[in-house]
Amino acid sequence: MATIQKVNEQAGSTDELALVESAKAGDISAFEELVRRYDRNVFRIAQHITQNREDAEDVVQDAFLKAYGNLAQFQGQSKFYTWLVRIAVNEALMKLRRRRPERTVSLDQDVETDEDSIPREVADWSPNPEQQYSQAELRDILQKTIQGLPSGFRTVFVLRDVEGLSTEETAEALGLSIPAVKSRLLRARLQLRERLSKYFKRRNGDAK
Amino acid sequence: MNCSDFLKELTDYLDGAIDARTKAELDEHLAWCHNCFVVCNTTKMTIEIYRDSELYELPDDLRTKLRSAIVTKCQQSHADTSAKDQAITDKKA
Numbered sequence: 001m002a003t004i005q006k007v008n009e010q011a012g013s014t015d016e017l018a019l020v021e022s023a024k025a026g027d028i029s030a031f032e033e034l035v036r037r038y039d040r041n042v043f044r045i046a047q048h049i050t051q052n053r054e055d056a057e058d059v060v061q062d063a064f065l066k067a068y069g070n071l072a073q074f075q076g077q078s079k080f081y082t083w084l085v086r087i088a089v090n091e092a093l094m095k096l097r098r099r100r101p102e103r104t105v106s107l108d109q110d111v112e113t114d115e116d117s118i119p120r121e122v123a124d125w126s127p128n129p130e131q132q133y134s135q136a137e138l139r140d141i142l143q144k145t146i147q148g149l150p151s152g153f154r155t156v157f158v159l160r161d162v163e164g165l166s167t168e169e170t171a172e173a174l175g176l177s178i179p180a181v182k183s184r185l186l187r188a189r190l191q192l193r194e195r196l197s198k199y200f201k202r203r204n205g206d207a208k
Numbered sequence: 209m210n211c212s213d214f215l216k217e218l219t220d221y222l223d224g225a226i227d228a229r230t231k232a233e234l235d236e237h238l239a240w241c242h243n244c245f246v247v248c249n250t251t252k253m254t255i256e257i258y259r260d261s262e263l264y265e266l267p268d269d270l271r272t273k274l275r276s277a278i279v280t281k282c283q284q285s286h287a288d289t290s291a292k293d294q295a296i297t298d299k300k301a
Contacts, residue, residue, distance in 0.1 A: 043264065
């Protein structure tokens with residue numbers, strides 16, 4: 001299974017490089033295919049960072065246009081997607097800075113937070129905690145919870161755990177060191193877990 | 209290994225990014241430390257719940273609209289660049 005996956009990944013990346021080369025040579029339909037592959041991912045990342053739907057839509061357009069305008073700079077040392085995510089994250093942060101100029105928004109500063117990451121809530125969760133809520137309630141809980149994280153933690157968590165980038169790819173996309181990505185990921189995961197425990201912990205009477 | 213050592217390794221443990229010896233030490237800690245077992249298990253569930261959630265999905269109609277706007281702008285910028293290149297070639301000639 002793992003071998004098949006690897007082969008598919010390799011085939012996918014060869015095919016992707018061919019699309020990038022065609023787009024560089026002026027084939028807009030090749031670039032359109034790249035947009036089709038990654039527009040949903042870019043939208044999700046942008047929405048997580050900006051927390052605003054209109055801004056996220058703008059980021060999708062701006063990031064792809066910037067990528068198109070700078071295709072010649074893409075040398076293929078990293079995956080096209082990682083390169084695109086880096087552009088999208090920068091566009092999203094610029095939007096955020098414009099919207100909240102009073103607060104400096106940066107991912108490369110170490111994020112200080114009052115909430116430490118030592119677990120306080122150690123009650124176990126129900127076996128299928130998400131089934132305790134309707135889809136709309138669950139979405140609301142998950143959105144509220146992740147929005148409460150500092151943006152530096154949130155972005156690392158989204159790239160690693162939601163979008164599935166590797167630690168190395170996340171470091172490259174965010175311009176962070178690998179230890180910084182790992183440390184933020186751990187703190188993000190623990191803080192989300194702590195906050196979700198309030199909703200998902202096992203209640204008296206839950207089946208074991 | 210104590211609980212604080214365990215927490216430091218939790219991310220690599222969940223990602224399967226540790227060597228066999230460290231993994232064995234962590235497994236041994238988990239076997240007797242209920243609190244770390246719960247933290248480990250619920251952190252794993254946290255990741256899975258977010259991974260499976262579709263929090264911000266792009267509706268198809270908006271997707272089509274955005275893609276068409278991107279392609280139109282790319283075509284314009286391509287046409288502008290080609291026109292500039294042509295002007296430079298004409299000038300040189």
